[in-house]
Amino acid sequence: xxxxxxxxxxxxxxxxxxxxxxxxxxxxxxxxxxxxxxxxxxxxxxxxxxxxxxxxxxxxxxxxxxxxxxxxxxxxxxxxxxxxxxxxxxxxxxxxxxxxxxxxxxxxxxxxxxxxxxxxxxxxxxxxxxxxxxxxxxxxxxxxxxxxxxxxxxxxxxxxxxxxxxxxxxxxxxxxxxxxxxxxxxxxxxxxxxxxxxxxxxxxxxxxxxxxxxxxxxxxxxxxxxxxxxxxxxxxxxxxxxxxxxxxxxx
Amino acid sequence: xxxxxxxxxxxxxxxxxxxxxxxxxxxxxxxxxxxxxxxxxxxxxxxxxxxxxxxxxxxxxxxxxxxxxxxxxxxxxxxxxxxxxxxxxxxxxxxxxxxxxxxxxxxxxxxxxxxxxxxxxxxxxxxxxxxxxxxxxxxxxxxxxxxxxxxxxxxxxxxxxxxxxxxxxxxxxxxxxxxxxxxxxxxxxxxxxxxxxxxxxxxxxxxxxxxxxxxxxxxxxxxxxxxxxx
Numbered sequence: 001x002x003x004x005x006x007x008x009x010x011x012x013x014x015x016x017x018x019x020x021x022x023x024x025x026x027x028x029x030x031x032x033x034x035x036x037x038x039x040x041x042x043x044x045x046x047x048x049x050x051x052x053x054x055x056x057x058x059x060x061x062x063x064x065x066x067x068x069x070x071x072x073x074x075x076x077x078x079x080x081x082x083x084x085x086x087x088x089x090x091x092x093x094x095x096x097x098x099x100x101x102x103x104x105x106x107x108x109x110x111x112x113x114x115x116x117x118x119x120x121x122x123x124x125x126x127x128x129x130x131x132x133x134x135x136x137x138x139x140x141x142x143x144x145x146x147x148x149x150x151x152x153x154x155x156x157x158x159x160x161x162x163x164x165x166x167x168x169x170x171x172x173x174x175x176x177x178x179x180x181x182x183x184x185x186x187x188x189x190x191x192x193x194x195x196x197x198x199x200x201x202x203x204x205x206x207x208x209x210x211x212x213x214x215x216x217x218x219x220x221x222x223x224x225x226x227x228x229x230x231x232x233x234x235x236x237x238x239x240x241x242x243x244x245x246x247x248x249x250x251x
Numbered sequence: 252x253x254x255x256x257x258x259x260x261x262x263x264x265x266x267x268x269x270x271x272x273x274x275x276x277x278x279x280x281x282x283x284x285x286x287x288x289x290x291x292x293x294x295x296x297x298x299x300x301x302x303x304x305x306x307x308x309x310x311x312x313x314x315x316x317x318x319x320x321x322x323x324x325x326x327x328x329x330x331x332x333x334x335x336x337x338x339x340x341x342x343x344x345x346x347x348x349x350x351x352x353x354x355x356x357x358x359x360x361x362x363x364x365x366x367x368x369x370x371x372x373x374x375x376x377x378x379x380x381x382x383x384x385x386x387x388x389x390x391x392x393x394x395x396x397x398x399x400x401x402x403x404x405x406x407x408x409x410x411x412x413x414x415x416x417x418x419x420x421x422x423x424x425x426x427x428x429x430x431x432x433x434x435x436x437x438x439x440x441x442x443x444x445x446x447x448x449x450x451x452x453x454x455x456x457x458x459x460x461x462x463x464x465x466x467x468x469x470x471x472x473x474x475x476x477x478x479x480x481x
Contacts, residue, residue: 011336037362
């Protein structure tokens with residue numbers, strides 16, 4: 001049986017059938033793999049938070065803890081020390097882990113009066129406390145996000161981890177690299193008089209080894225101005241939201 | 252009427268053995284004398300991007316072999332019913348659907364690897380080898396032949412990725428599959444103790460192009476028939 005494949009009606013019918021078949025195939029694949037993919041994302045988040053606390057792979061400190069050990073180590077170092085902050089009050093709940101900063105940002109955009117929920121993770125390592133703040137911002141091409149851990153005086157950064165969705169490889173994508181990320185360690189987020197200032201990713205900072213810990217600035221990446229500015233804004237805004245709560249803790 | 256059908260049966264070509272000489276050529280030709288990268292110069296972009304290390308190259312090669320093999324079969328099965336007006340769109344949909352499936356499977360079963368490959372899995376869609384083979388081969392040939400052609404071309408592409416990645420990882424980072432085969436550059440053991448240094452330039456994309464160039468040179472000086480005369 002020969003079909004006249006040149007007829008318009010045939011072409012349209014073929015296109016419709018094709019879309020239906022391919023669409024349902026993809027929907028089936030996506031829904032059957034969703035559970036596994038979500039579990040992987042959870043693990044990644046645990047690895048990120050641990051990394052910001054300085055807990056990494058024992059062999060290569062630039063790698064996360066192994067995925068199969070992430071849950072165990074997360075329970076060990078963070079456990080249920082997870083809080084949802086609204087304004088200046090905190091509620092201890094493990095629901096904090098499931099809060100997505102992006103969704104909270106979106107809700108705030110739609111409704112200016114929305115009281116945002118901010119997750120905070122308090123890790124304990126060798127008797128020290130790490131206040132891990134998740135944050136999210138915009139790079140040059142797409143989203144950037146990170147986790148910054150603060151000491152218990154909320155003055156000094158103790159660790160940071162940044163990641164991105166699609167920054168330029170070799171330029172903006174280097175925010176993920178140790179030589180950028182580690183500059184944040186030890187940097188103060190307060191100015192000399194103790195007011196909140198954040199950390200600026202600054203060009204021409206003239207401090208490549210980041211020896212000045214109190215200048216609220218780290219060296220920028222060459223060729224990645226906009227991604228760097230994105231990190232500045234993200235860190236500044238990301239930590240600032242928590243300031244009301246931190247103030248109550250300090251007292 | 253009865254005679255006509257009988258004649259049709261007679262015209263039907265004699266059955267070829269599965270691995271006849273011709274079919275074998277479909278599989279082996281693209282590995283060397285008709286390699287998609289070195290001879291047809293297709294798919295260079297991804298060959299430059301992901302060959303800094305062996306592991307992602309091998310995953311990429313396997314993914315492309317899967318997409319090409321299945322894609323060629325699907326297109327070949329449909330070759331008589333695809334409306335010619337929208338055949339390119341149909342080809343695109345087939346590749347796109349297969350690539351999304353590969354992407355989802357990697358995310359589910361090899362998450363860190365899928366993060367490393369990130370956009371390049373998506374970019375398989377734009378790999379000219381795939382669309383090229385659909386259009387040039389699968390649309391006009393039977394299912395089995397198309398399958399062999401797809402696997403052959405993807406394997407030829409994959410082979411080159413692995414070869415390039417081998418040299419880039421070895422010379423650029425001094426490792427193979429992440430294992431430090433040349434010694435430790437920081438503690439100065441193995442080769443590094445006698446003053447050897449990694450060539451950081453090998454990690455960057457331009458050196459992949461040069462490596463591909465050297466392979467093309469070696470290949471053509473061994474087989475003069477491949478040299479185009481100008």
